[in-house]
Structures are given as structure tokens and as C-alpha cells.
Amino acid sequence: MLEGSIEVTVGDDHHRLSTGDCLALVLDRPVSYHNPTRKTRAMPS
Numbered sequence: 836m837l838e839g840s841i842e843v844t845v846g847d848d849h850h851r852l853s854t855g856d857c858l859a860l861v862l863d864r865p866v867s868y869h870n871p872t873r874k875t876r877a878m879p880s
Contacts, residue, residue: 842869 836852843850846864860866 839870839872839874842871843867844869 836854836856838854840851840853843852843858843860844865844867845860850858852858
């Protein structure tokens with residue numbers, strides 16, 4: 836995460852990522868994302 840926070844659910848596991856965090860996961864279960872702040876920031880190309 837560059838800034839802000841995001842909530843990630845992988846199967847029954849819930850994670851909240853904040854600035855400086857990262858999450859590696861295996862895509863063997865349903866995954867959902869939620870941005871609780873409604874702010875976005877894209878990486879420059």
C-alpha cells in the first residue's frame with residue numbers, strides 16, 4: 836500500500852492493509868476487496 840488502507844478477504848480470512856503493508860496470496864479461494872476510505876491512488880506508468 837502506498838497510502839490509505841484496503842480490506843481484503845480471501846475465503847474466510849480477513850486482512851486490513853495500511854500504508855507500507857503488502858499481501859501475497861494464493862488464488863485458490865474467493866477474493867474480495869473493499870476500500871473503506873473511498874480514496875484511490877494509482878502507480879504512475
